[in-house]
Amino acid sequence: MTALLADIPLEPAGVPRGRAMVERAEWAARSFATYDIDTVRRIAKAAAEAGEKHASEFAEAAVAETGFGVAEHKVLKNVACSIGIWNTYGSHDYVSPVVHADRRIVEIPRPAGVVLALTPSTNPVATTYFKIMLALLSRNAIIISPHPYARKVGVQAAHVMRDAAIAAGAPDGCIQVAEEPSIPVINALMTDERVDVIVATGGTPMVRAAYRSGNPAIGVGPGNVPVLVDGTADLTLAARRLVASKSFDNSILCTNESVVIVEERIEAPFTAAMKREGAYVLEGDEIDSVRGVIFEGDHFNTAWVGKSAVQIADAAGVKVPKATKVLVAPFSIVVPEEMLAHEKLCPVLGMVTVPSAARGIDAARAVLRITGSGHSAAIHSEDADTIMAFAAAVRVLRVSVNVGNSLGSAGIETNLAPSMTIGTGFFGRSSVGENLEPKHLVNHTRIAYSSDERIPMADFAGLSPWQAPHGPVPSYPIASNMDDAPQLVRANGPASESTDELRDEIRKLVIEELRQIIKG
Amino acid sequence: MSGQTNLESAGSAGYDYGLFSFASKAEVLDKAKEYWNPGKTQFWIDAGVPLVIDRREEYYIWDMSGKRLIDLHLNGGTYNIGHRNPEVVQALTVAMQHFDVGNHHFPALARTALAEALIASAPEGLSKVIYGSGGGEAIDIALKTARHTTQKRKIVSIIKAYHGHTGLAVGTGDDRFSKLFLADQPEEFPHVPFNDLDAMEDALRGRDVAAVIMETIPATYGFPLPDPGYLRAVKALCEEYDALYIADEVQTGLMRTGELWGITKEGIAPDILVTGKGISGGMYPIACVLVNEKSAGWLTEDGFGHISTFGGAELGCIAAIKALEICSRDETRSMVHYIADLVGTGLRAIQAEYPEWFVGIRQNGVILGLEFNDPQGAKYVMRHLYENGVWAIFSTLDSRVLQFKPGILLKPEVVEEVLDRTEVAIGRAYREVMGLRKAGR
Numbered sequence: 002m003t004a005l006l007a008d009i010p011l012e013p014a015g016v017p018r019g020r021a022m023v024e025r026a027e028w029a030a031r032s033f034a035t036y037d038i039d040t041v042r043r044i045a046k047a048a049a050e051a052g053e054k055h056a057s058e059f060a061e062a063a064v065a066e067t068g069f070g071v072a073e074h075k076v077l078k079n080v081a082c083s084i085g086i087w088n089t090y091g092s093h094d095y096v097s098p099v100v101h102a103d104r105r106i107v108e109i110p111r112p113a114g115v116v117l118a119l120t121p122s123t124n125p126v127a128t129t130y131f132k133i134m135l136a137l138l139s140r141n142a143i144i145i146s147p148h149p150y151a152r153k154v155g156v157q158a159a160h161v162m163r164d165a166a167i168a169a170g171a172p173d174g175c176i177q178v179a180e181e182p183s184i185p186v187i188n189a190l191m192t193d194e195r196v197d198v199i200v201a202t203g204g205t206p207m208v209r210a211a212y213r214s215g216n217p218a219i220g221v222g223p224g225n226v227p228v229l230v231d232g233t234a235d236l237t238l239a240a241r242r243l244v245a246s247k248s249f250d251n252s253i254l255c256t257n258e259s260v261v262i263v264e265e266r267i268e269a270p271f272t273a274a275m276k277r278e279g280a281y282v283l284e285g286d287e288i289d290s291v292r293g294v295i296f297e298g299d300h301f302n303t304a305w306v307g308k309s310a311v312q313i314a315d316a317a318g319v320k321v322p323k324a325t326k327v328l329v330a331p332f333s334i335v336v337p338e339e340m341l342a343h344e345k346l347c348p349v350l351g352m353v354t355v356p357s358a359a360r361g362i363d364a365a366r367a368v369l370r371i372t373g374s375g376h377s378a379a380i381h382s383e384d385a386d387t388i389m390a391f392a393a394a395v396r397v398l399r400v401s402v403n404v405g406n407s408l409g410s411a412g413i414e415t416n417l418a419p420s421m422t423i424g425t426g427f428f429g430r431s432s433v434g435e436n437l438e439p440k441h442l443v444n445h446t447r448i449a450y451s452s453d454e455r456i457p458m459a460d461f462a463g464l465s466p467w468q469a470p471h472g473p474v475p476s477y478p479i480a481s482n483m484d485d486a487p488q489l490v491r492a493n494g495p496a497s498e499s500t501d502e503l504r505d506e507i508r509k510l511v512i513e514e515l516r517q518i519i520k521g
Numbered sequence: 522m523s524g525q526t527n528l529e530s531a532g533s534a535g536y537d538y539g540l541f542s543f544a545s546k547a548e549v550l551d552k553a554k555e556y557w558n559p560g561k562t563q564f565w566i567d568a569g570v571p572l573v574i575d576r577r578e579e580y581y582i583w584d585m586s587g588k589r590l591i592d593l594h595l596n597g598g599t600y601n602i603g604h605r606n607p608e609v610v611q612a613l614t615v616a617m618q619h620f621d622v623g624n625h626h627f628p629a630l631a632r633t634a635l636a637e638a639l640i641a642s643a644p645e646g647l648s649k650v651i652y653g654s655g656g657g658e659a660i661d662i663a664l665k666t667a668r669h670t671t672q673k674r675k676i677v678s679i680i681k682a683y684h685g686h687t688g689l690a691v692g693t694g695d696d697r698f699s700k701l702f703l704a705d706q707p708e709e710f711p712h713v714p715f716n717d718l719d720a721m722e723d724a725l726r727g728r729d730v731a732a733v734i735m736e737t738i739p740a741t742y743g744f745p746l747p748d749p750g751y752l753r754a755v756k757a758l759c760e761e762y763d764a765l766y767i768a769d770e771v772q773t774g775l776m777r778t779g780e781l782w783g784i785t786k787e788g789i790a791p792d793i794l795v796t797g798k799g800i801s802g803g804m805y806p807i808a809c810v811l812v813n814e815k816s817a818g819w820l821t822e823d824g825f826g827h828i829s830t831f832g833g834a835e836l837g838c839i840a841a842i843k844a845l846e847i848c849s850r851d852e853t854r855s856m857v858h859y860i861a862d863l864v865g866t867g868l869r870a871i872q873a874e875y876p877e878w879f880v881g882i883r884q885n886g887v888i889l890g891l892e893f894n895d896p897q898g899a900k901y902v903m904r905h906l907y908e909n910g911v912w913a914i915f916s917t918l919d920s921r922v923l924q925f926k927p928g929i930l931l932k933p934e935v936v937e938e939v940l941d942r943t944e945v946a947i948g949r950a951y952r953e954v955m956g957l958r959k960a961g962r
């Protein structure tokens with residue numbers, strides 16, 4: 002169709018719609034911020050359970066829509082980010098005031114308000130679930146802007162949680178999703194002054210744009226995870242964990258390992274152990290072929306994001322066993338011009354060999370100089386001194402020890418906060434250095450008494466300013482002289498036949514009844 | 522707080538609007554009396570509301586003096602989605618590079634597109650759209666359509682109804698406006714009391730009535746609410762006595778009740794529905810009549826039956842397509858429910874402080890009538906609200922009642938501000954009236 006007015010700039014339809022969503026969210030946030038803890042828990046639990054119920058369905062849908070990742074692994078993440086988040090934080094209270102009698106301070110939680118969540122294509126469902134759960138637990142309204150490549154499943158995931166939350170009493174509009182995300186829509190949302198905080202997970206340009214928006218932002222950038230295996234490590238276990246972690250969801254998480262750094266004296270037994278776990282160690286020309294496939298000049302070829310090791314080997318003309326999970330690509334030195342030292346969102350693992358653990362630490366620092374500052378690293382070692390030296394030297398804010406980094410730094414296989422949003426802190430030019438938790442979306446109003454103990458402090462024990470809503474929020478606008486919600490006449494437009502007939506039947510009965518009343 | 526008497530100019534520069542200019546606000550008022558409408562101009566000066574609206578934006582209007590007012594009059598919903606809504610302005614600006622009012626004799630692009638959108642949004646059964654240039658003309662079209670369809674002449678309306686001041690519409694309303702122009706026709710336009718089903722049935726029993734025309738909530742009468750089931754019973758009576766039911770949704774449509782068309786909340790699928798005012802966002806005049814198949818006959822029989830050069834002006838249609846879309850959004854519906862909830866709760870809290878003065882709240886969505894315990898009560902409150910930065914108008918046909926009409930896209934903080942200002946104004950009006958009573962007015 003020719004756009005006859007095409008030469009005149011008109012805002013894309015999604016932009017005003019996005020602004021309308023923000024205004025609706027403001028209203029929702031205003032109500033939600035007064036909810037009590039019991040209602041909040043009921044809502045969060047309902048959303049979590051609904052999310053879990055659809056975990057596998059959406060895992061498959063995500064793989065189908067984006068063409069990458071491993072459905073079976075996504076199920077795990079989807080469960081972790083729905084019921085898993087509930088299990089971790091359900092007993093926490095981000096709502097009720099806390100009295101610190103000793104310090105003569107009372108803290109009243111105050112939610113941010115309107116949270117704008119940008120989600121990546123690599124984790125479309127888990128990140129959506131995760132951010133919604135955090136918002137619900139902290140009484141925030143949230144607007145999800147799904148990644149355009151994973152729009153359909155992102156929207157569905159948000160709707161499932163939304164419907165459950167509303168049914169459990171959440172305010173209308175507290176979970177919204179931009180159904181047609183585009184650059185202008187995202188820009189309009191990010192720069193809207195009514196947005197209270199942006200939680201951006203994704204590529205560097207998007208995260209930086211969030212920070213530039215003028216709104217408070219929590220942005221998390223890319224990883225490029227170095228993993229050091231030193232001479233003291235249990236090589237069998239290290240190899241098993243590393244291969245499993247590197248192949249998890251075909252390596253599209255920002256926490257998947259990127260380069261393994263191996264101490265020379267254990268190189269042979271360690272590569273043998275990796276092979277037993279399903280790794281294929283590339284040699285000679287094979288290395289160049291694989292590098293040539295997954296990198297296009299100086300950047301990763303996104304066509305290979307989340308593709309399997311076998312698919313990549315095929316494309317590179319490398320014959321590998323069908324069961325191969327990871328391609329290991331040895332290279333000699335960690336420098337920026339060596340593309341294998343860069344982030345690889347696919348199951349290709351770079352490998353360098355170092356003469357000592359100390360040199361290994363230098364190599365890990367070099368990996369992180371390329372990208373991944375502030376993110377995560379891993380080490381397999383039994384030596385406390387080495388582990389401490391490693392952790393104190395690498396510019397990251399979490400180091401997984403003797404555990405796969407994908408689920409380790411994400412807090413799923415460690416006791417870090419389980420998170421799809423890894424704060425990269427000052428090293429990574431972010432405002433949060435921890436794994437994102439509900440607490441990051443809450444501020445506190447502090448009631449502060451004079452530190453002079455002679456001035457009495459009131460007793461706030463058991464006081465809460467928050468209430469359970471009396472019904473749906475907002476209440477339906479019933480005319481002030483009526484008691485019940487009206488029976489609406491439906492609008493024209495597409496209607497289902499069966500309800501049509503039923504309504505006709507009801508209408509006839511009603512008219513008859515009214516006639517009787519009028520006549521009688 | 523000099524809004525009441527602030528008639529001085531904005532300085533030596535005066536007021537220059539390009540095509541015209543005035544030295545002062547006083548000059549505008551003088552010339553308005555001289556060249557335009559002396560009665561109306563003087564009325565507002567006497568009422569303590571010497572308003573000459575200058576700048577307009579969102580739900581704010583500014584008097585020439587610079588005084589800002591939050592608009593809760595909205596011209597009966599004309600500014601439902603705010604003054605100069607940026608989306609409507611943009612749609613019109615773009616359209617003006619290509620369209621004008623169009624030629625009313627031909628099928629037209631924008632008219633057809635708007636008609637399709639209106640019908641999709643409308644209560645079931647409505648199937649065609651006829652355009653007028655304003656609400657009154659649209660009402661006339663509705664009445665003419667009913668007469669053609671039923672081949673009967675009588676139109677029943679309620680006492681204190683207001684459907685506009687054009688040739689036929691004026692007959693449905695208060696005598697004050699028809700007698701002035703010798704346009705009262707009691708034979709053809711019987712008026713019955715509101716909420717009185719017996720009177721309605723008496724009026725219809727003769728089977729000589731073409732249509733009953735009803736504002737879903739009578740606006741100019743101060744929004745008295747129809748008793749539960751009243752309108753449905755009227756509709757049933759219409760069916761029984763072969764009259765059409767015309768829903769005047771000029772003030773109750775466009776999401777103001779929390780549903781796009783207020784009449785659907787009454788459980789009624791009308792034969793004819795009239796919309797105007799807010800339908801084009803206050804940017805270009807247009808009004809629309811939606812009819813069902815049964816009433817659409819003349820459009821086939823003689824499509825030139827009603828001719829109106831500006832009726833369905835295409836620029837108006839474009840503004841209306843946008844305004845209708847904005848009103849129909851899920852987000853908008855949700856906001857209206859929130860606004861209605863907060864306004865209702867806030868007003869009840871104010872009422873609790875002045876129970877003997879502020880005696881009633883009539884509310885359906887963001888349509889509200891506030892009742893005060895004095896025959897002229899709403900005029901006092903109106904003036905104090907005006908002084909206090911809020912513009913809301915008394916009901917022309919019942920001065921006890923203040924029309925209180927928040928916009929459907931209001932932000933929470935503005936609603937809070939309105940409530941704060943309203944509380945103060947109601948209190949001041951109360952003290953003024955009590956003072957007058959003591960002084961033995």
Ligand SMILES: Cc1ncc(COP(=O)(O)O)c(C=O)c1O
Nearest residue numbers: 655656657683684685736771772
């Ligand atoms: C309910 C109702 N119907 C019809 C009209 C007439 O509209 P207009 O003034 O555009 O002719 C009005 C105007 O106030 C109205 O309130």
